[in-house]
Amino acid sequence: MKSRLLHLFLVWLTVYCGVTGSLIVLQALAPGLPLAVQTLLLTAILVPLILIVIGPMAARLSSRIFPVQGQGAPQEEGA
Numbered sequence: 001m002k003s004r005l006l007h008l009f010l011v012w013l014t015v016y017c018g019v020t021g022s023l024i025v026l027q028a029l030a031p032g033l034p035l036a037v038q039t040l041l042l043t044a045i046l047v048p049l050i051l052i053v054i055g056p057m058a059a060r061l062s063s064r065i066f067p068v069q070g071q072g073a074p075q076e077e078g079a
Contacts, residue, residue, distance in 0.1 A: 003066035010058035011050070018046050018054075 022042050026033065033041075 003062045006065060007058050007062040010061060011055060014054045014058065015046070015050060018049070022046065 019042065022045065023038070026038055026041065
């Protein structure tokens with residue numbers, strides 16, 4: 001359960017930072033762009049990035065912090 005909550009938080013945090021940063025850059029590059037075009041550009045960039053890069057990275061990170069018992073737990077040498 002902790003792993004899922006951490007994963008959810010990491011994905012939310014990266015989405016929030018990605019959207020905020022992208023909006024700042026987009027408004028600096030094209031200040032008069034209509035909202036619908038801004039939304040189209042942001043979703044075209046961020047949705048694949050989140051699904052392909054950020055989601056799997058957040059899952060790996062959360063599984064390293066809270067490993068599932070019996071899987072991925074570090075083994076002591078010489079035991």
